[in-house]
Amino acid sequence: MTNFLTKTWLTFFVVAAILQAVSAQQATHPNVVLIITDDQGYGDLGCTGNPHVKTPVLDRFAEENIRFTNFYVSPVCAPTRSSLMTGRYSLRTGVRDTYNGGSIMAASETTIAEMLKEEGYNTGIFGKWHLGDCYPSRPMDQGFDESLVHLSGGMGQVGDITTWFKGDSSYFDPVLWHNGKPEPYTGYCSDIFADEAIRFIESNKEKPFFCYLSFNAPHTPLQVPAKYYEMYRDIDPSSGFENDSRPFPEMSEKDKEDARKVYGMVTNIDDNIGKLLQRLDELQLSENTLVIFMTDNGPQQPRYVAGMRGRKGSVYRGGVRVPFFMRYPGMGSKEVNATTAHIDVLPTIAEICGAKLPEQRVIDGKSLFSLLTKDNYDRQERSLFFYWTRRYPELYNNMALYKGDYKLVGFTSFDAGIGDFELYNIKDDPYEQENILPKNKDIAKKLKTELDLTYRDLISSENILHQPLIEIGNKNENPIILNRNEADGERGIWAQEDVFGKWNVRVNPGKYNVTFKFVQAIEGGGTLLLETNGVVNRMDNSENTDVLEMKNVDLPGYEGELMANYFSSGKKILPFWIELEKVD
Template sequence: MKQALSFTALLLTCMLSLAQDKRPNIILVLVDDLGFSDIEPFGGLDVNTPNLTQLAAEGTRFQEFYNNSICAPTRASLLTGQYAHKAGIGYFNVNLGLPAYQGFLNKESLTLGEVLKNAGYSTILSGKWHVGDDRDQWPAQRGFERSFGFIGGAVNFYEINGENSPTVPLLRNNEPFYLPKGRYLTDEITDQAIAFLQDQDKENKPFFLYLAFNAPHWPLQAPEEDIQKYESVYQKGWDSLRTDRYRQAIAKGVFPAGQEIASRDTVIQAWNKLTYDEQQYWQRRQQVFAGMIDHVDQSIGKLRKALQTLKKDDNTVIIFLSDNGAQGGDRTRMYTQRNTETVGRAGSYEVQNSNWSQTGNSPLRSYKDNPYEGGIGAPFIVWYPKEVKANAIKKGTGHIIDIAPTLYDFAHAKYPKTLNDVQANPLSGISLREVLATDKNQADRGKPLFWERAGNRAVRHGKWKLVSLYKTGNKIELYDIDDDRAENNNVANQYPDVVKELEDLYQQWAKETGVVDYERIRPQRNSLR
């Protein structure tokens, strides 16, 4: 009898504990190929993003927040808290024959889904995966109890084939899902997430939602009503808008006053040298891109209304960021399929090119897949009124390896040394919670940040940033980011001791992380963007 009473008391204690679980829900919103100033809170006043503007006004923005410059490596670090090589995706989601370049997440790098599920959270994913193509590498096999989306790196936003041969290959909880014709994928990603949250509401525990939009990644496709909102907005062209966004970024406080804009990419043709027809063509391209961003913002508003209906809006952390800077490339660079429709509509396959992307990344230098600030610098917004400072702009100097420890901190989730008999890699980043919740202006990690992707390298240590590119024979460049975030002035020759220190630190990190000389693993064809 005593044993029965004891068991009943234990059961009641557990039920009471679950009922009192006041840990915050967490929503991690990742967008794809969004430039630094492509949204209003970071200087893009030409794009309508009222929901992100509200999150920024009620939350905290970082001036400096870094990614890995390209899709799959960024997602590997975001999901695991590891440098991409340590997680197995040092190059892309292709297997190049070495552990650091196997092209899918290794078991030792625990995902946000696995750790938070183990800590008592419901775990949900809706959107893009891109960190493992085979079934045993899918979201459901890596800790996500509910999942919807696509596995690869890019997909159409509209279905143009029949159900038997879909051009938008989707999965819902590991089962094939058909996107109805005329349905915009951003809407489906959003509505699936909301449906999962409504279903999860029956469970008496907090949730983690990883909402990974593929917009505004190519192909450039958006609902026509969103495209038409931007009629005539871009007639001033990329040169004028680039400098406008630079001034607006300073006015917003997300770019330091007194610093110069990045030098103009001289390969790009001047807007006023284009013919009238050329200007009309390029305006339409940017209208579509803006419409895609606009629609993501609408989706965030829709999600927040759903949270209010579920009465969970006051205890939810929302984080917003991009996986890399805007896409570079020239006008001849096309999606692998041929256009059968006007840009923006189903059947068109255009990509964002350097001309508008230089504006998207303004005031920063370069583009996606490069370790300059325009490639690795991203918008970063955190909203949680219970704790996170409102309308705050901080230097930050955060990195995607910091997201996992930050979320585990908010969730009071202990990162396990082993899980399912697998010894876990230690986390590489630090929690940003103190920076977000106090007057502290910058993360104090006490060690550098590192990048390597396809032979392109960078090190950030204090104010110094070392950069070397594969295409230049790894010529060393050095920048003082505190005075020159636009990376206009290479001071490597003036500070040889700093160059040597950062080179030594990089070599040590490369050895510890499994990075090898790019020539050793370089694919014969590099078209994976």
């Protein structure tokens, strides 16, 4: 009997030790769910004072968890997403635009997914990536085990070749890209992305996972299921603010209709987040899962934004201040007022998950972990740099530096004197209504000195001086499709026919079959020219068609520009997309 009891107690202690080790491992490597929405402004939530939009799930999530009230992002989406994924200002990563070839992130960057994979995490993305549609910058090339995404900056946009031609129905029954291959799906896009994210969580519940749920809604085109539109069909989004002293934007009838659709899209997202949180509870994962909710920039259209000035694309607060809520295992409700930003997310996840920060690179962000676990302290002396213009930063145009209570804003020319800038005390004037620069030029000059140093540092980044290249003829993506979102060239290149465009590429030498797709049928009697590093392949065409093919084209190995144009009736027509398949 004594021997039996001894063995029984020994077994008990061994099992207890194993369970304790497993528990410690879980505590070291909690699951991570990172949720981001697209063009949902600070004011598009009930908990931020909007009397019209219905967001009960997110309102409750904010109330019960950690609310960062002074959280900032970039003025537009691709820069925000590159900073979110890397902890670095977007210009360091090569991302300088939302298209014009400027939303391709360098493959040398280390993402949250790559960082967590080193710690044994399974990783998945569902929704919008917007950091490169071609090898080696796709999510599946940047650390994600599973990838279900649309292309370019949005569904229904020119770069997303499988939804562009669907027009006003692009958000419904889409063809999406699953692990690099097009696949048809049934339903509304936000429902699809949320359902697939939940499936991923269910499939990976036995080990640590990182789930990046990146909704493309409520970005344009504003397409919403009828059920959700009906919730707002009869409201006036400009009403309810008569006794509110904060600034409110003028809204046209179109703006009001747009707001109704946006609010429907946001309520749909709220319902989907509710489904995901409920499933975490059912799987008993909530107590070991870090959940983050944020948005990527301000609203695209005029509507309630809590009185702040500006919207998407602007460096004023309405364009860059967004909601940021976090549920951290073991912590309850807390409000954090320190100045924080998208660049802080990677180092925060690294510290919470016991992961090593990427080495041999500048990490601009700071971990928020101490703000979660200790009394809130003042971080206002940190600086944040903002800018937005097409292609590359335009010195002092839509550019700002925020430090302490003060924010210096430039909407002026490269050689402007200090008097041409704007200075705001954000603590006293959170709506940026009173330019106090005339009486505070010394403060403005100090901020401008720091702005200049930051700008010079970022604009000289290796990935800006040597832009990320699309690799053609690599076995990891063959064939490869060059789309309009990745095309460099004229500012604002989109769906135009007669426009200058090119692709910056690295070509592996060999023979290729090349297919050229045009926006609409081209006339016969023209000539197609494919130019690759000084080698020009010419083909005459006699048919009216929207597709041309060149077979067995011998392409040299090089790094540089790839250009193609069809010349007919005095017009120079850029293909809508080009597919290249290496055949030898």
